[in-house]
Amino acid sequence: MKRIFLLITLLSSINSFSQTDEQVIREIYTQSLTNGKSYEWLDHLSNQIGGRLSGSLNAEKAVAYTKAELEKLGLDKVWLQSVMVPKWVRGAKEFAYIETAPSGFGTKKTTNVNICALGGSIATPAMGLKANIVEVKNFEELEVLGKENIEGKIVFYNRPMQPDVISTFEAYGGCVNQRYMGAVEAAKYGAVGVIVRSMNLRLDDLPHTGSMTYDDLPVNKRIPSAAISTNDAELLSSMLKLDKSLKFYFKQNCKQLDDVLSHNVIGEITGSEFPNEYIIVGGHLDSWDLGDGSHDDGAGVVQSMDVLRLLKESGIKPKRSIRVVLFMNEENGLRGGNKYAEVAKQKGENHIFALESDAGGFTPRGFSFDCNDASFNQILSWKPLFKPYFIHYFERGGSGADVGPLKSSTNVLAGLRPDSQRYFDHHHAANDTFEHVNKRELELGAATMTSLIYLFDKYGVNPISNDEQIKD
Amino acid sequence: MKRIFLLITLLSSINSFSQTDEQVIREIYTQSLTNGKSYEWLDHLSNQIGGRLSGSLNAEKAVAYTKAELEKLGLDKVWLQSVMVPKWVRGAKEFAYIETAPSGFGTKKTTNVNICALGGSIATPAMGLKANIVEVKNFEELEVLGKENIEGKIVFYNRPMQPDVISTFEAYGGCVNQRYMGAVEAAKYGAVGVIVRSMNLRLDDLPHTGSMTYDDLPVNKRIPSAAISTNDAELLSSMLKLDKSLKFYFKQNCKQLDDVLSHNVIGEITGSEFPNEYIIVGGHLDSWDLGDGSHDDGAGVVQSMDVLRLLKESGIKPKRSIRVVLFMNEENGLRGGNKYAEVAKQKGENHIFALESDAGGFTPRGFSFDCNDASFNQILSWKPLFKPYFIHYFERGGSGADVGPLKSSTNVLAGLRPDSQRYFDHHHAANDTFEHVNKRELELGAATMTSLIYLFDKYGVNPISNDEQIKD
Structure with a gap:
């Protein structure tokens, strides 16, 4: 045994x-x-x-x-x-549209688009914010455009995630500074708001939120920032090619408590x-x-x-x-x-x-x-x-x-x-x-x-x- | 140069x-x-x-x-x-239910279940097929039950895909003989029909079709064969545990041209x-x-x-x-x-x-x-x-x-x-x-x-x- x-x-x-x-x-x-x-x-x-x-x-x-x-x-x-x-609240759902003035007589035409406030952003004024919009792909383009082309306008960051980068996290890393630092950079040139293309490799109608910062911007310099769906980013970009004077309206109701x-x-x-x-x-x-x-x-x-x-x-x-x-x-x-x-x-x-x-x-x-x-x-x-x-x-x-x-x-x-x-x-x-x-x-x-x-x-x-x- | x-x-x-x-x-x-x-x-x-x-x-x-x-x-x-x-057609959508006789007086109770004909199967008779049903996990169990327990009944093959097999194709390989050869094996013991648990690792309501064979069975020995959704396979199995005398009805309208x-x-x-x-x-x-x-x-x-x-x-x-x-x-x-x-x-x-x-x-x-x-x-x-x-x-x-x-x-x-x-x-x-x-x-x-x-x-x-x- x-x-x-x-x-x-x-x-x-x-x-x-x-x-x-x-x-x-x-x-x-x-x-x-x-x-x-x-x-x-x-x-x-x-x-x-x-x-x-x-x-x-x-x-x-x-x-x-x-x-x-x-x-x-x-x-x-x-x-x-x-x-x-931190406690940030979105409030009522956001609302946005692109406004084009028809050539000749007639009324203005608006096209609704899908946006969402970025986490940490301030609200727009209660009546919303309407302004001309200028499209850029990166912060260097902002610098080239300078204050004279940006002041009083909304900056539209439209650099897509690169589809040919095999790691999607790497592709995200190549874009996310637009979302996180976009307001800080745009505010330097007197922009009044920021719209960022959603960090999404697909073309669809969903806006993607995420965190953004104001860094050490004083409160009166902070500008509202939102993400726009990839489909609507494509739309906005193509409309801007036809009409640089179109206006973008958005209203968001978020708040940092x-x-x-x-x-x-x-x-x-x-x-x-x-x-x-x-x-x-x-x-x-x-x-x-x-x-x-x-x-x-x-x-x-x-x-x-x-x-x-x-x-x-x-x-x-x-x-x-x-x-x-x-x-x-x-x-x-x-x-x-x-x-x-x-x-x-x-x-x-x-x-x-x-x-x-x-x-x-x-x-x-x-x-x-x-x-x-x-x-x-x-x-x-x-x-x-x-x-x-x-x-x-x-x-x-x-x-x-x-x-x-x-x-x-x-x-x-x-x-x-x-x-x-x-x-x-x-x-x-x-x-x-x-x-x-x-x-x-x-x-x-x-x-x-x-x-x-x-x-x-x-x-x-x-x-x-x-x-x-x-x-x- | x-x-x-x-x-x-x-x-x-x-x-x-x-x-x-x-x-x-x-x-x-x-x-x-x-x-x-x-x-x-x-x-x-x-x-x-x-x-x-x-x-x-x-x-x-x-x-x-x-x-x-x-x-x-x-x-x-x-x-x-x-x-x-080959040209096999499904015809009108299949229909199936489980029928239990309530103890004491009262009417029979039926519960609809989701099935689909297997590719290559014959139809049921025009009025459908209703019979007692016997659950098995494999062909060996059929042999143990023998003709006395199977003749005149529907055989219900209920061996699930094994979730702990990492390759799902391997798990499929471990089950698919029930679908492909199930009718041939059940017919040996006088079964009148075959119901097979769908080859699906999820529990849901969708029946999964796929090919089956009658091998060299003469035409008059061929029996109709259908797949049942995994949820309904679980339901049928649990109902059979309570009442072995329940009946299963199905009607399918497929045809080999x-x-x-x-x-x-x-x-x-x-x-x-x-x-x-x-x-x-x-x-x-x-x-x-x-x-x-x-x-x-x-x-x-x-x-x-x-x-x-x-x-x-x-x-x-x-x-x-x-x-x-x-x-x-x-x-x-x-x-x-x-x-x-x-x-x-x-x-x-x-x-x-x-x-x-x-x-x-x-x-x-x-x-x-x-x-x-x-x-x-x-x-x-x-x-x-x-x-x-x-x-x-x-x-x-x-x-x-x-x-x-x-x-x-x-x-x-x-x-x-x-x-x-x-x-x-x-x-x-x-x-x-x-x-x-x-x-x-x-x-x-x-x-x-x-x-x-x-x-x-x-x-x-x-x-x-x-x-x-x-x-x-």
Whole structure:
């Protein structure tokens, strides 16, 4: 009997490093695809709560809901972390039209177009704003035109996302300064308003909102800024080619209120061996208000919640402390991400690894990593474990806005990289809704994240020492 | 002057093998993403023509439309290849319900469910068919139940696609014998009809059709066969658990008519150096009738058409003869694929490479290859060229049904492998429609296919000889 026991022990220990990891990861994927909770949670967040702009009632509902759901999971701790957030409200729906004077007698002709205020913008005057409009592709063109051609006019930024850039995030990066800094730049030349082509690779009728800044512009220099749908940007541009003297009218009713109290939601499984080494996984709980924020970033929220649940369901007892962090206010302030890092620093918490999912709930392709060479080599050694799941993208690059403030010289930050070809069809627009998230793709993402968290928990952030290899 | 010319010549020749290929492939992607025609063609095929079942008027419209469009491209030849195809018609929409007798007095209760006839099935009797129904998961269960439990009843095959299988095509492969052979197997035990759970990973209300066979069953032994939606399969299963004596009623009006004349559509750019070496790219022009066949296989058709156009637009003059072949009757007969191979054999045409796109118009991930070791090693050497486009999947495996008959010991067959996590949500169902195909993803697929065709044209199918390296 004893001999049989010894034989079993021996056989178990022969079980190589990679075999065991393969089995654990297979179990994680099976759990997520047959017993996942992410889709059910997303249904609630999207369809029972809806858009969750920082400071809104819905954002607070989302805090309460996710906290309650995390409490059901039997984690070691669940708590709220207070953070003051900006509160910007859209008010009544925006309205805009292009006005052309017909040649000869007759009345003026107006054509309605689809716009939405940019997050952080001021309202137009109560009667709306009507002015000539001048189209530019970039800030250099503004400079060439100068004050004499811009003063008193609306500036129309119409540089499209480049379709031939394969990474849609890179194409977005090539355009988004128009939206974020457009008002500051246009105001220098006396512009009275800003209309920005929506950051969307498709031609459709939906305006896409997003954050903008006034930087240090004095209040009396601030000008209202809105996004226009890509179809209407094309229309406006073609009409301007025929008639430079046409007028653009828009009215928006948004307002920046005082900051209000909100919360990050945090849950923790405390580590059994190294409780003072923290690994976090998260997404952001706030969203824009036009859709229900299913891809941005309901998906990341529910996937992150399911990471901790899937670890438990797969029978994994973490050695390190694993936290899910649902950040508040990524979209228009990053207050939650900054607060989390500030508190972590105050407490001297050693965050060895942080993973963010904030690129949509599409089929996962891999991760991008912000780390040193040694860590990246360690990560690359895990790549074969992911091949059966078609996870192939392991590259260095950015991680995520919320986890960024945790950066140190030794830790690893990472971002989930789903297929993002359709992401900007929905990003910050009214069609970022639940029916555009596929259950199976969402669950594959949650499993992929859980598998990486499992590996970081097991092996830590440094290259594997002989001790660790023997121990496992 | 002469020295400068020499210097330029020298610099050009330093331009390494991979540099040049990188530039060409970059140009192909740019062309497809900024100047592609695939989406416009798909819009017409889907929205102006619609579902294209073999032998239907729509199928002939699709033949005429694609031939006319290919003729506009300035190819060297465009022609139709005659092929006789089966003609099966659905007739009036199907109708089905579950009937339970309430305990005690009262009337029978009926619950309508969503079904559709399987392609190739006979109709029910004109009054419909009502019988007890017995649920099984596989053919082995049929054998255990035996004739005494099956005779006179409807057999309900309810083995779901396995959600934890990562490749959805593999999950499909694990279920589809219920649909294809279900009637033959059930008829052995005296069953009077077959109801099959739809091949769909989602729970929804759409029945998914697809081909079935009666093999060599005599006409009087054939039994009507239909697919039921996944939601209704779940409902029926749960009702059967409560009441094994419930009855199932269905009525369908389909009919197999005589074969009719149809066509493959073929276009060719004749090779400048090796015109007798043929490379083909194709998809299938026919589709099922419930949706408009946008993913299956309108996408493959328009991508294949665009391959030849993109080669021209990118300034590539093929050394070998490149053909686009739009096959008729992949879905319920494969007559087009067989005919093309038969004619190629008669003419002694040397088909060195054949690529099929028939797995949906989703983001491309790579290819699977049916070839010998030497060819596969050659293909793997090209893999780095595709990395900038996130194309990573280069594996051995099946190619495509239509190109399969061209297989030889030396040639290479391949299938485009798009992301297929959502494919079976739409496959053979009423929601296989244009709005579920994303323009950008479709165009990325066309560019990926064109790039591979470019490489096979340039290097041929055998490992690169020193001669070829010097020549290029």
